[in-house]
Amino acid sequence: MTEARVALVTGASRGIGAAIAARLHADGFHVVGTATSEAGCDAITSALGSERVQALPLRVEDEGSVEALYASMKDTCGTPLVLVNNAGVTADNLLMRMTAEEWGRVIDTNVTGLFRVTKPALRGMMKARFGRIINLSSVVARMGNPGQGNYVAAKSAIEGFSRSLALEVASRNITVNVVAPGFIGTDMTNDLTDAQKTQMIERIPMGRIGEPQEIAEVVAFLASDGASYITGATVPVNGGMYLN
Ligand SMILES: NC(=O)c1ccc[n+]([C@@H]2O[C@H](COP(=O)([O-])OP(=O)(O)OC[C@H]3O[C@@H](n4cnc5c(N)ncnc54)[C@H](OP(=O)(O)O)[C@@H]3O)[C@@H](O)[C@H]2O)c1
Secondary structure, three states: OOOOOEEEEOOOOOHHHHHHHHHHHHOOOEEEEEEOOHHHHHHHHHHHOOOOEEEEEOOOOOHHHHHHHHHHHHHOOOOOOEEEEOOOOOOOEOOOOOOHHHHHHHHHHHHHHHHHHHHHHHHHHHHHOOEEEEEEOOOHHHHOOOOEHHHHHHHHHHHHHHHHHHHHHHHHOEEEEEEEEOOEOOHHHHOOOHHHHHHHHHOOOOOOOEOHHHHHHHHHHHHOHHHOOOOOOEEEEOOOOOOO
16 A cells, blocks of 8 residues: 555546646645546556556446446555546537437536545545545536536536535545636637637636646645645636636
């Protein structure tokens, strides 16, 4: 079993998850990063090297895949004391056109996936009387966004779930917090047209798209000993796009 604290980051192959994994690794954690494919796992190890790093496959919609991930960690580094539920998907459509599959995929991956990954981490955290759970939401959870009813529902659910879990586990010194990014430059947002990006930037008082590293900084703080008295919070990181 590893000496360093184990941090599990879902969806660490690219975008915000890759930045979080790199930041936690730089802070001395043993990082277990997940991806849905072998190429994604390779991307994690080429970014972070092989010291205090494991790249493992995970599809959060598949219970068997979650079980295999935890079995593999148990045999190698042990259970995570820091869990960053970062993996997420979108399937945008106006509700009039949204299919049940698009609705179901976004809810299942983003919300039920988070349930599947979080529950098995709790026992080890309870035993250690230490834990940090950090869930990724989005500015749109509170702001709303046309064409993203499924995603907004999912992210709102994550925020409510996190507050409830925070209350359940606070007495065990386990904190549960949410980071809600604004508009961040990753594959998830790269699909937008230039016109859409310009329109989006006009709504950001800081006048620019955020960087994945700017999300990673906040996650790293919430994972640190310095954040020991923060729980049940949702931290907006959105350049002023929405104030609440
Ligand atoms: N980018 C933004 O502007 C923004 C804003 C607000 C919130 N967020 C949230 O921040 C998080 C990261 O976003 P991002 O922009 O970095 O996304 P991204 O670039 O699309 O990357 C998504 C990550 O999730 C993984 N993933 C996708 N489907 C998965 C599944 N079914 N099971 C397990 N892992 C899966 C991907 O793995 P593979 O590489 O293997 O596909 C990838 O590592 C998400 O929760 C997102 O909702 C993003």
